[in-house]
Amino acid sequence: MNRLRVALIQVNSVVGDLDGNVARVRSALGEVADCDLAVFPEMVLTGYPLEDLVLKPRFVADSRAAMETLAAESGGCALVLGFADPGPDGSVHNAVAVCRDGAVAGVYHKRQLPNYSVFDEARHFRAGTEPQELYRIGGVRVGVAVCEDLWVADGPVDRLLEGGAELLVTINGSPYRQGKLAEREATVVATATSSGRPLVYVNLVGGQDELVFDGGSMVADPSGTIVARAPRFDEAIVVVDIDVPVVSAPGAGLPVVEVSGTVDRADHAVPPPIPPLEPMAELYGALVTATRDYVVKSGFTDICIGLSGGVDSALVATIAADALGPEHVHAVLMPSRYSSDHSIADAESLIAEQGLDGRTIPIEDAHAALRGMLDASVGDLGDGLVDENLQARIRGVLLMALSNAHGWLVLTTGNKSESAVGYSTLYGDTVGAYASIKDVYKTTVFDLCRWRNVQEVLSGGGPVIPDTILAKPPSAELRPDQRDDQSLPPYDVLDPLLEAYIEGDRTRAELVASGFDAELVDRVVRLVDGAEYKRRQTPHGARVTRKGFGRDRRLPVVNRYRG
């Protein structure tokens, strides 16, 4: 048995920020003393995913140079660093370097490139084909792999194990979605137990456009016990002593690069256990992280948001206040002739409860002016769709004017149910740079609000989202006495159908066969397909389900399939 001291360092890298990411690595290393090995996440030096930034050869060369800079600075602690590595013929590898004592001991190129769901690695990287090798660190033969390499049967990780690896180290850029952590742990534990080798899993943390990386780095021992776990959604350094059983080297083992010898230590690093998060806490954490990082990494400090008095804008304002501080949240009430007194009162009490910066701009003057201007071309608008959209778009214009004038980034408040069926006004309530809850169904919006209120009550406060907001039936308030359920089925009927159609990729016939009402299916499928053009023009938002609208679901706009 060898004991190896390993630092799991989950970093919130920024895409393209090579200098900043090098500084993040240096700063973390400054906090780590006397380790054998410091492991950083996949692509820590470049950020992830890079998308077509990889197609700039100069950027990839700069990424390699950043790795070499850190390698030159390395000392007795071996570093495992992810970066983009230039290959032959203009190709690029998703790479990891093992560095120590001022030099690069070896570089491994990811062999399994995911190209499904939100991943496009076959577009951007060439799979590694060079012979694999092991690194002897602190007397232990360490095998290194990258993310997807761990998830395929009979793949690169199996080669490392057969070739004599005593400890597996995988670096990852694995984005959050509901239920993902359990899948990760099952794979990590299965590999550790079936191989009898400990496994170190280090993940990125932080938001990048529509993805949010949740950290949760971990170490599994050969018995399948998770002996260390880093927090979710926060940067963290976890130092843990891992007892590594000695494995006799196989006859035809992989070549072993000598990196460092054993170190005797008197103390024994045992990290404090991090309790797992319950599902709502995890989801809320993902939304706060994604929102904060989009705003901050874009160079903003403040956001503005239209508050309708409804549940969606109340939740997004609350997320933003938790992400940025309530004084950085500028809430705007924009009542029209159809807004109810209770909605205005509800929005005002939300502002007061959370200490947001609030203001009210009634839209009647612009509404009346635009109705008058359209009279000759359209005739009397009455209170139909044209007039409803006018109101939503005037609000969009006002939010953007405040954004332009004050440098506040606009958050849009639509949820996944609305976005799915197109129950929104393009260039109206869809206006904004980031859509915090675009991948959250309406029923889950209510669950999150209730959960957040309970947390506040448990910590001695009152509900941050007024109960009256949660109690009333959802309404867009764009015509007299409007309610969502006049246009849509109740959300507890709609949401399961949407989930089966969107996440499940079921067709009309399959949905009807599985028990959904045929007429309802026809109507909802038509609405979802018909709203694709709207979704193409809406902002990024946090992806938290198995299939979000965005890089996860790329349907043609012109598409006549209605099967």
Place this chain on the structure above:
Amino acid sequence: MNRLRVALIQVNSVVGDLDGNVARVRSALGEVADCDLAVFPEMVLTGYPLEDLVLKPRFVADSRAAMETLAAESGGCALVLGFADPGPDGSVHNAVAVCRDGAVAGVYHKRQLPNYSVFDEARHFRAGTEPQELYRIGGVRVGVAVCEDLWVADGPVDRLLEGGAELLVTINGSPYRQGKLAEREATVVATATSSGRPLVYVNLVGGQDELVFDGGSMVADPSGTIVARAPRFDEAIVVVDIDVPVVSAPGAGLPVVEVSGTVDRADHAVPPPIPPLEPMAELYGALVTATRDYVVKSGFTDICIGLSGGVDSALVATIAADALGPEHVHAVLMPSRYSSDHSIADAESLIAEQGLDGRTIPIEDAHAALRGMLDASVGDLGDGLVDENLQARIRGVLLMALSNAHGWLVLTTGNKSESAVGYSTLYGDTVGAYASIKDVYKTTVFDLCRWRNVQEVLSGGGPVIPDTILAKPPSAELRPDQRDDQSLPPYDVLDPLLEAYIEGDRTRAELVASGFDAELVDRVVRLVDGAEYKRRQTPHGARVTRKGFGRDRRLPVVNRYRG
């Protein structure tokens, strides 16, 4: 020498429209008499590209069933039909079936899957690995391949040739971009001459979201002569008798499926030669086709457009009038307090010249109302950015109201230079369902206008775009005496720099090294990178360059690289 009568049938398929595409194939076959072989484009039965529609298993099964329906109907003429074929484990193949006499003689699965530029075939398809085979049709051993299969060295086409193919048939979904046809012809001719075998190349035609397929199907003989060429941008059937030299079957040749015997014919089908298009005619044809098909395939007949009196909106209105008929183009003048008399007069004369449906809605009332409403939150707006954006967004609101009221699809008028540097108002002049000239640089916009005027003059008319529109300096007219060159370098300086940065993926340092002014490079690179969030929320438009904004260039929005 065998003589084979082949029909090249370039079809404008609609994505997802299985029934409609089957009907298109049937209708074309009704016009073809006494052929040995009828060749349709790649994915003719499903449309192309399908994107994530491929992930619906039921759709793929329906696609296979559509192919089998046509196979069952087939008679003495062998059919070559592209479709999506279900594979094992939920995989899908980009497939082609050879059918005759009521049966499927064979199915080939595309082996080379493009996954760069606008293509994502590694996401959607599994590459074929089944043994290749040849089809004896009219006494000729025919080898069949799909699009990318032809473009790789030592690939599936080489296997067909080595294996005894006497005639090569490739079916294609090759989108237009400037210069693409010459590349295609060079590859087709090189393959025919080096192998000594004739080659049949059949391409899709028509617009699909941001892609436009240009047809131009062709036959090359072994000497490298293009002996038949179909028109560009239009559906067409070209029937040609191909003289196929007999090749002695190799010892280890590919298996040959017997499909049909020789037919003696007295007459000799020689298609009329189609003259090649000059570059501006080709580009203009692509823009008209893309615009027409987006509108029509989306189920619309009419469009509306804001006419500023400037060159961009003049060109888009002209494209739309050519695509849909001038009576289906509803032009809207929306002068603000800063609009010049000559701009209004220029727009009015464009409307009169082309017979568009025109109307004028001055925006002053809404402009004044919104300025007043913002006074408390923003103070006096003066004539800066906030006020400029207000005007553009009021126009967006009006266009969308007309769209909602009359069922007119909105065309947006921005060009590639503007879109690149973000010289546009999000939710203002970017409003619309389709952006006809989004991939056309401003200098090319002028070229296209002049070319279109010359065509009209050549055919005996006057200029359709008034010369005064082409003569004046570009201006957004959103503040007093505004001109584009106050904010941007002259377009003949800007456009080459943009092309090097965008199409060329050069970095700042490389651009400076190649001779661009360093300060200008810094400014333009900053503008282009900073406008990514805007481009993510703008509509689809026709891609006509080597790298359009859209599926061709997928950069992160949060991205700090400034190298």
